[in-house]
Amino acid sequence: MAEATSTADPDPAAIAALKHVGLVGGLTETKVSCAALGDRLDASTQTASRRLQTLESAGYIERDVVGDGQWVRVTDAGEAALRAEYADYRRLFETDVELVLRGAVTGGMGEGRHYITLPGYAEQFRTRLGYEPFPGTLNVDLSEExxxxxxxxxxxxxxxxxxxxxxxxxxxxxxxxGVTLVADGERYEEVHAIVPDRTHHDDDQLELIAPERLRDALDLADGDAVEVRVAATSRADAPENEAEMETEVA
Ligand SMILES: Cc1cc2nc3c(=O)[nH]c(=O)nc-3n(C[C@H](O)[C@H](O)[C@H](O)COP(=O)(O)O)c2cc1C
Ligand SMILES: Nc1ccn([C@@H]2O[C@H](COP(=O)(O)OP(=O)(O)O)[C@@H](O)[C@H]2O)c(=O)n1
Ligand SMILES: [Mg+2]
Incomplete structure (x- = not known):
């Protein structure tokens, strides 16, 4: 199996503690006492301390212990975990939620082409996405937000x-x-943001695939601003395609 980049166990009790740390200012930095955290979590001081240890070993917080408590900061990974929870609630209570990511077109390492055309991936793209992607990935350098x-x-x-x-x-x-790519007011619908478990890129690069060369289809050059609109639900035909794939393999 893939040696996945570490994803910590999303223990709901630890996430609840992380939410409390965030609410008292931990997204920047805050002083937390285990007794006060225990009160907020309706748990003992020892339990609160254990939750903080779990969050620290998961890489969700960093902390400096001082005499009368500890300074706690939620890390980028911690913030991503909280945002994933937030996205779940938005899907529960809002309809047609779209996540809009913004950035600029950029060149990558010239490896996307190699991976996209490998037969083990190409066959899955054909059956599950319903098209043969242009050989490569259009890289988008995402804004900080x-x-x-x-x-x-x-x-x-x-x-x-x-x-x-x-x-x-x-x-x-x-x-x-499934995403829509918007550049200079033009929209291109048949695009997917592909997020490999193993990648040489950091979180600031988003890679896109499509049946066509997007630089030609949307007249894009390095530095051009683009919007990647991520639909809140997957394409309706995806499960069917998967069923097809299983039938083929059987
Ligand atoms: C479908 C797909 C699968 C990938 N699988 C792997 C992999 O198994 N191991 C690996 O080191 N990188 C893998 N990569 C990521 C590449 O190493 C690299 O991060 C990225 O795709 C390079 O793209 P660029 O040339 O556009 O910069 C994969 C990329 C894609 C698109
Ligand atoms: N659907 C796609 C895929 C890649 N591309 C471009 O095709 C070229 C080859 O992709 P690649 O991933 O191998 O190269 P880099 O992204 O590393 O530069 C790059 O210039 C990509 O920006 C595109 O315009 N449309
Ligand atoms: Mg690329």
């Missing part, structure tokens, strides 16, 4: 692309989110 907001993608249904292997090595899994 969008880097923070991309955590909300965790609450949105994606088309899964499975890990696979050939005789030499294993290839990681990926998730494909």
């Amino acid at each position: 969008s880097v923070r907001r991309r955590g909300e993608m965790a609450g949105i249904d994606a088309v899964p692309i499975d890990a696979w292997e050939d005789e030499d090595r294993t290839y990681g899994a990926a998730s494909c989110y």
Whole structure:
């Protein structure tokens, strides 16, 4: 299987503690006492202390212990976990929620083309997305705000692309989110944001695939501003395609 980039156990009790830390100012930095946190969580001081330890080892908070308490900061990973919760609630109570990520077109490492055309991926794109992608990924350098907001993608249904292997090595899994790409007022609908489990890029790069070369279709050059609108639900045909895939494999 893919050696997935570490995702901590989303223990609901730890997330509840993280929410409280955020609410008392932890998204910047705040002083927390385990007794006060325990009160807010309706739990003992020891339990509150354990929750903070769990959050720290999951990489969701950083802390400096001082004499009368501790200074706690929610990390980027912690904020992403909170935003994923937030996205779930938005989906519960709002309809047609769209996540809009903004950034600029950029060149990457020239590897996207290689991965997109590997047979183990290409066949899955064909059956699950319903098209053969242009060989490559259009890379978008996300704005700071969008880097923070991309955590909300965790609450949105994606088309899964499975890990696979050939005789030499294993290839990681990926998730494909149906998106609309908007540039200079023009919209291009048949696009997916592809998020590989293993990648050389940081969170600030979002990679897009489409049947066509998007630089041509939307007349894009490096530095051009784009909007990536992520639909809150997956494309209606995705599960059907998956069923087709299983039938083919069987
Ligand atoms: C479908 C897909 C699967 C990938 N699988 C792997 C992988 O198994 N191992 C790996 O190191 N990188 C993998 N990558 C990520 C590439 O290493 C790299 O981060 C990125 O795609 C490079 O794109 P660029 O040339 O546009 O910069 C994958 C990328 C895609 C699009
Ligand atoms: N659907 C797509 C996919 C890639 N591309 C572009 O096609 C080229 C090859 O993609 P790539 O991922 O191998 O290269 P880089 O993104 O690393 O530059 C790049 O210039 C991408 O921006 C595109 O315009 N439309
Ligand atoms: Mg690319």
